[in-house]
Amino acid sequence: MHLIPAEHADRRTIDGHRVCDAIAAIGEPGHVRSWAGRFALLSDPGRLALLLALHRAGPLAVSDLAVACGMRDPAVSQALRLLRTAGAVAGEKEGRVVRYAIVDPVVADLLGHCAGDNGPTE
Template sequence: MHLVPAARADRRIIDGHRVCDAIAAIGEPARVRTWADRFSLLSDPGRLALLLALHQAGPLAVSDLAVATGMNDPAVSQALRLLRAAGAVAGEKEGRVVRYRVVDPLVADLLKHCATGTD
């Protein structure tokens, strides 16, 4: 029970080795927060639809994403602003058109599972 923090050491433990395994699996709180933030990006159906479209079709402009997802242009722009701030997507300007693509490799891996239907 070497991984049990001192603040929790006085609690009743049934399977000490499993508790230590669970604590090790959880890891650092900052890492858990990072993954929770990443999953929160995917929890919104609109953002997930945008990410899936970008992942499968490659770089797309806001208006094209709006048509593909059934969202309106301002909603797509707002969602992309959040995704860009989180580092999940990036835009590349070509003249007056900005095309967005998925740049976070961990998000791309998660999208592969969504796209293939792997449950």
């Protein structure tokens, strides 16, 4: 099956069948954007530290996350706001305390790889 778009059909290819395989592997643009968004969340060291802390320790409050990650409370709150908007974390209120946890299973799986949950990475 040839997946080369009509607008590129006139372009020369070396391994046409591999080009078709590559196009199939890339898939839908929306799917690619979704994955790129997840990786963008993980690309900031502060957000990644917060997510790794939540991944390993479970639900934590802003002040506890700040201490664990060596950040200030406002920076943690700002990062969590972004992570909440992206659907990666959610907060659960217990009295006056809000504890945050990872709710996106794909992000949790990626963090498992980052944290070495799936064996050595080096």
